[in-house]
Amino acid sequence: MNYSNSDSPNSKCSVCVLGQFCLPVGLAPSDVAKIDTLVKERVRLQKGENLYRHGDPLSSVYSVRFGTLKTEFGLQDGRQQVIGFHLPGEILGLDGIGEGHYQSNAIALEESEVCIIRYEAFEDLARQIPVLQHQFHRILSREITQDQRHLLSLGSMRAEERLAAFLLNLSQRLAARGYVNNEFDLRMSRVEIGSYLGIQIETVSRMLSRFAESGLIQIQQRHLKLIDMDGLYELAGVPNPDRTTQNN
Amino acid sequence: MNYSNSDSPNSKCSVCVLGQFCLPVGLAPSDVAKIDTLVKERVRLQKGENLYRHGDPLSSVYSVRFGTLKTEFGLQDGRQQVIGFHLPGEILGLDGIGEGHYQSNAIALEESEVCIIRYEAFEDLARQIPVLQHQFHRILSREITQDQRHLLSLGSMRAEERLAAFLLNLSQRLAARGYVNNEFDLRMSRVEIGSYLGIQIETVSRMLSRFAESGLIQIQQRHLKLIDMDGLYELAGVPNPDRTTQNN
């Protein structure tokens, strides 16, 4: 875990390209400047390193600057499950606010960097900037909605459908960040995908092979190409939002 | 849907017995008085009535005054799932903040009443009362944690374990509200329990019968008595928090 102070110019929120996904959404430039004073530290994590662990006292929430992290949630009997993957611009650590300590483990899936947002100072600032306050509420609310969508997936969909929905969700989030939406590298192992989707690794593997056979995707190791987006969307139970031709 | 204005004295937050679970937790009496001016309306719902529907614009969040509600989340293809049950003092409608409209349906499971918290006015007030702001963040964060615990249940536990965890969760929440923790009436149908747990109604029924046979519970229709709490906790994958004798 490698801390750095962000006096270098491109480390400021005011010039960060992630601004449109991150905390400063909607803020006037003068207000973003105030966030610059709040978010001055970053952490560099190597693959496999923990950003925080279950039980650590909440001091900060974090936004991903680059890289990918997973969060996992455990039962006392040792079973645990991946509950989220976190891309640049997404906020981590929100589950620590309720009890004052984190409820999950956050672990880097690749070399990553996160910005440190001191939580107490942030609450102070949010009271001064209504737009920031509202944006934070939106972030918390969307986290709830995302988890609820995930619940629907685990509770109501078959393995194949869950996997399709997962791949499309990744695709959408990457596309929103300026990447192509149909070709990317998975940063997580099959085990982690299975854990996230509530299925076994062997099933993940079989379903991916089946998708490839039926021409929905191409996959080599972790490099993925989505070929038939419509087909995937149909499996996932939603219409393709990108389709210009409306056929309902 | 029956609106009422709450000029009657016992409708104020300052005298409401639910204060210790609801929005005003931690507030000084003078601050609770400010909330009184914010929360002036309530809604009475009959069994089966909607408090809000997916897509309705967010105007308010709601706290349950009495009764029980469920929230359900749907896929475009029609499938939907119960994602939460809401007891007195719990806040509903938080999933509407992210996009400005609710993402779920909220439906009363019995005659219920909820307090209406105008969302915009609430944000204004939260900026003036730091403790209120923090309490709201705690509520949002706990909702995330609750959903994540639910995810772990759907993703990693067998039907029997999910059901045990569900019954214990209800028991704990009722106990926190002053009810006995081992005897209560289920307000939801087997179908709703099954939907919430991601299993079929027949499985719910079978597991309940199995629990009864093995002496874990007694159940007649919806009236439930938890007999062997330790046994249930063991199934649910956590130690019984009430046990005074520590045996780990």
Added chain:
DNA sequence: CGCTTTATTGAGAGATATCAATACTTGTGG
């Protein structure tokens, strides 16, 4: 009191898990 809804129980089918063997990747040291 009969009708409709809700819940229970049984038998068989199906999806996914588990166990096991093999193949492929990646990293490391000679």
Added chain:
DNA sequence: CCACAAGTATTGATATCTCTCAATAAAGCG
């Protein structure tokens, strides 16, 4: 730069849990 080891992924065969279909029973409601 190759060879081996350790981790990761694929594929097959069988087991198991839960679902589905079906029949019956019980409860709520007018």
